[in-house]
Amino acid sequence: MRSGELAKAAGVTVRALRHYRSIGLMPEPPRTESDYCDYRMSDLFRLLRIKNLVALGFSLERIKAMLEDMDNPNLAKDFEYLNALDQELVIQIEQLEEKRRTIALLKKEQVFADTPFECAEIALYHLDQNIPSDLLELERDALLVCAHLLDKDEKEKAFSALRSIKAEGQIDKYRDIDLEIYNMPEDASESKRDELAQRIVDLMMPIVTELGIDPTEPISPEDEALLDHFKQESMSGVQNDITRRVVDIFKVRLGVPEK
CATH class of the missing domain: 1.10.1660.10 (Multidrug-efflux Transporter Regulator; Chain: A; Domain 2)
Structure with a gap:
């Protein structure tokens, strides 16, 4: 042939x-x-x-070894190959089920497909809302950076805080403040900036206290540099200024000593 x-x-x-x-x-x-x-x-x-x-x-590499063994029939060896494949398939099925759970959550929360799984439930905004596209992008990028930079314990604390916000029905207040920051002009007065920063801290303080979170805790120089790049490229001057004021107020409220 x-x-x-x-x-x-x-x-x-x-x-x-x-x-x-x-x-x-x-x-x-x-x-x-x-x-x-x-x-x-x-x-x-x-x-x-x-x-x-x-x-x-079976992978082609494994098939090559199997064919060599099969040229000298050995049922026990065949079972060994099948058992190994069976275990691999169990793991693959678990991974596929996890992916399906992720897809279901992303669809339920109506967030971007590339949103980290652990962030899907805490997203403030959904794709079906009448939200400016660049604000959606800003939150999307912020969640990606947080999921990448924070370690397991830090993620759990930060995401627990955001889950508490949703559970306590305060999500609308956070959205309103977020939109205020987004819409604040670059020439906003000092008093306007201070007032908004104070309201942010007032809203977050009960959850920060309850969960034992220190939002002023320093991060590694490498992560700090990456975060600085994100703030410079993704956030406006007034947004960065309000963020700085929020951290300063938290330092006073939490009694963080001056360095």
Whole structure:
């Protein structure tokens, strides 16, 4: 049989057949006088075995070892391969189920598909709301940065605070303040900036106290540099100024000593 005939008989592509041959899964066949491959029925049997093992989910690398073992039939060895694959499939199924849970949560919360799973429940804004697109982008970027920079304990504290905001029905107050910051002009007065920063701290203070969170706690120089880049590129001057004022007020409220 020529390559095309063998591939058709086995239900695979000629390209797949050539690939199997190039990596040693299929033997190099004898050639005709015209230099065409001349496959035998034994090659078809081997190709069908490869096809069945691929369908089960075995890697080509493992199939190569299996075929060598199968040339000397050993049922115990076969079971060993099957058990190993079974365990791998259990893990893959768990991973797929986790992905489905993530997708379900992202759909439920109506947030961007690239939102970190742990952030989906705490997003202030949803895609179905009449929110300015750049404000949606700002929150999206902020959540990505937080999920990347914070360690497990820091994430748990920060996200617990935001979950508490939602649970206590104060989400609208946070959205209103967020929109005020977003809409505040660059020439806003000092009193306006101070008043808004005070309201932010007043709203957050009960949750900060309850959860034992210190929003003024320093971070590593590397993370600080990355955060500075984010603030410079993603936030306006007035937004950065209000953020700084919020931190300063927290330092006073929490009794953080001056450095």
